Amino acid sequence: xxxxxxxxxxxxxxxxxxxxxxxxxxxxxxxxxxxxxxxxxxxxxxxxxxxxxxxxxxxxxxxxxxxxxxxxxxxxxxxxxxxxxxxxxxxxxxxxxxxxxxxxxxxxxxxxxxxxxxxxxxxxxxxxxxxxxxxxxxxxxxxxxxxxxxxxxxxxxxxxxxxxxxxxxxxxxxxxxxxxxxxxxxxxxxxxxxxxxxxxxxxxxxxxxxxxxxxxxxxxxxxxxxxxxxxxxxxxxxxxxxxxxxxxxxxxxxxxxxxxxxxxxxxxxxxxxxxxxxxxxxxxxxxxxxxxxxxxxxxxxxxxxxxxxxxxxxxx
Numbered sequence: 001x002x003x004x005x006x007x008x009x010x011x012x013x014x015x016x017x018x019x020x021x022x023x024x025x026x027x028x029x030x031x032x033x034x035x036x037x038x039x040x041x042x043x044x045x046x047x048x049x050x051x052x053x054x055x056x057x058x059x060x061x062x063x064x065x066x067x068x069x070x071x072x073x074x075x076x077x078x079x080x081x082x083x084x085x086x087x088x089x090x091x092x093x094x095x096x097x098x099x100x101x102x103x104x105x106x107x108x109x110x111x112x113x114x115x116x117x118x119x120x121x122x123x124x125x126x127x128x129x130x131x132x133x134x135x136x137x138x139x140x141x142x143x144x145x146x147x148x149x150x151x152x153x154x155x156x157x158x159x160x161x162x163x164x165x166x167x168x169x170x171x172x173x174x175x176x177x178x179x180x181x182x183x184x185x186x187x188x189x190x191x192x193x194x195x196x197x198x199x200x201x202x203x204x205x206x207x208x209x210x211x212x213x214x215x216x217x218x219x220x221x222x223x224x225x226x227x228x229x230x231x232x233x234x235x236x237x238x239x240x241x242x243x244x245x246x247x248x249x250x251x252x253x254x255x256x257x258x259x260x261x262x263x264x265x266x267x268x269x270x271x272x273x274x275x276x277x278x279x280x281x282x283x284x285x286x287x288x289x290x291x292x293x294x295x296x297x298x299x300x301x302x303x304x305x306x307x308x309x310x311x312x313x314x315x316x
Contacts, residue, residue: 025263028249028288036068041114061289066296070116073293074106076139077122077132083157083194086258087182087220087250095127103135107142110150116308117297118143119178121155124194131157133165137172144173151175151306153216153296161199163206170211175306176244176299177207180218180292181237184229191223191258205240214282214303216244218292223250224261227268231275238279244299247272247286264288 080093110118120139125132140152153176159165181200188197204215217237237245247269252260269286276284283302285294300306
């Protein structure tokens with residue numbers, strides 16, 4: 001195994017191959033589509049109400065498609081994460097605030113935008129006794145109270161393996177419960193040092209057994225994993241009943257993040273999609289530009305836990 005320290009990096013990257021140049025291949029250069037009526041409506045509403053989503057702030061390449069479906073992703077819990085993952089752009093630090101009014105404001109934003117499906121994610125808050133589980137649960141409840149037709153996916157961390165925070169989140173009855181594995185077992189402790197591979201699997205297994213929510217996860221490729229390891233991780237996820245899976249390309253944000261090892265070609269993503277469907281996932285969304293919240297509403301539909309509302313009289 002080769003140890004590689006990218007120029008100017010602050011952490012070690014352990015991989016099996018040298019890092020690659022950051023020049024993007026043609027399949028990662030996506031043309032911006034024409035904005036549809038729903039996208040323009042959401043954009044206008046966002047500006048008029050001074051609202052923000054992860055979709056815009058992260059520069060997601062799929063924003064036009066998702067917003068046309070009236071699906072969007074919101075971030076809760078503040079700007080500082082108590083864990084440090086080598087691929088993530090969110091700042092690591094000691095949170096100084098805890099906004100218990102945030103669920104109400106997020107729900108009002110979701111209602112104002114007239115979303116059909118909302119993905120709620122957040123930073124890890126190990127500084128809180130419940131790991132911010134109440135914040136997730138209350139946000140879900142408030143959204144459903146204001147917009148009953150709106151489906152909700154809660155994308156959470158592992159709460160350090162504790163049962164009570166997980167039960168609190170599941171009691172809010174999100175249509176989809178998501179926790180991202182991100183990488184195969186061999187690379188896991190280097191990519192996600194604050195997490196544990198088997199603990200993440202156990203959390204997804206508990207969510208399946210303790211609720212009616214569809215369980216979902218994500219794998220991010222290009223950090224030194226092998227094809228066999230990707231399939232092994234997919235099998236591990238299916239062994240705990242994970243129903244939905246997204247697979248995407250890691251793009252190194254800065255030289256201070258884990259080194260990109262390779263660009264995965266579209267044909268390889270398609271092969272993983274077919275393997276995943278054969279393994280029994282309800283749906284696998286795989287591709288270079290896929291993100292974990294991509295087509296979230298459509299995935300929930302495929303899992304049979306949510307039905308898209310009729311367009312008449314729903315979107316505002």
